[in-house]
Amino acid sequence: MRTARLRTVHPVLWAGWAALAAGAVLCVLGWYGISGERFAERQLPYLASCTVPGAALIIAGAVLLTHGRNALAAARVEELYGLLVAADPADADESGQAAAAPVAVSGDLLMVPGGTLWHRADCPLVSGKAEALPVDSRVLAGGELDPCPICEPAASDARSSGADG
Structure with missing residues (x-):
């Protein structure tokens, strides 16, 4: 149960890190291309082809990382909740429903x-x-x-x- 949820979360985290890295590389390439050009009209192609998409990839990577970490935290909370309140299948009566037995009955x-x-x-x-x-x-x-x-x-x-x- 846990590994199935974690397998769906890890690709999102990896995609987020990859988008961040690709965005950073594109921004550096765009900055390098712009820094060598004196006139604004020759700088625009670098902005359009590298810097703007690089910034968009950085934002997309941050969103993916946030979503992946939230999904991972939610999966962990759900697993802990399931461990805390899960009824033992052996406690099920003949109708297939779990018996409503108390969690603890000790007098101490x-x-x-x-x-x-x-x-x-x-x-x-x-x-x-x-x-x-x-x-x-x-x-x-x-x-x-x-x-x-x-x-x-x-x-x-x-x-x-x-x-x-």
């Missing part, structure tokens, strides 16, 4: 030092992190942390699990 609550959210222990954002600590009930009561929007722990989970630090 964790927080990451310096973080702004509290999570269930099996939340994908904290599972496997060695720095995750049990949530202190004083921190929850003080309102210093917000519940995670991914695993959606409730305040009743904190009271029932006895999170006290």
Whole structure:
């Protein structure tokens, strides 16, 4: 999935760099041709054949590079979003639709030092992190942390699990 999107982006980036390089070469050739001519009427052919198309290629290359980088960033964001919310195909019921199971169901609550959210222990954002600590009930009561929007722990989970630090 990722490589297919990246294969369509790389030619745009290469085309952008090629257009920039060709435009720069044409501008240099046009400048060199103009610099050797004393009269304006003899400079116009260099402007028309080298400098103007060179400037147009530079602009086109900049547009292609911007588009390619935006497409690359969008593909990466889409891939990360897909990894975050993708449902496992094994969870599909007989009708072919994914079951609406919660992301995390653990009663144990964790927080990451310096973080702004509290999570269930099996939340994908904290599972496997060695720095995750049990949530202190004083921190929850003080309102210093917000519940995670991914695993959606409730305040009743904190009271029932006895999170006290």
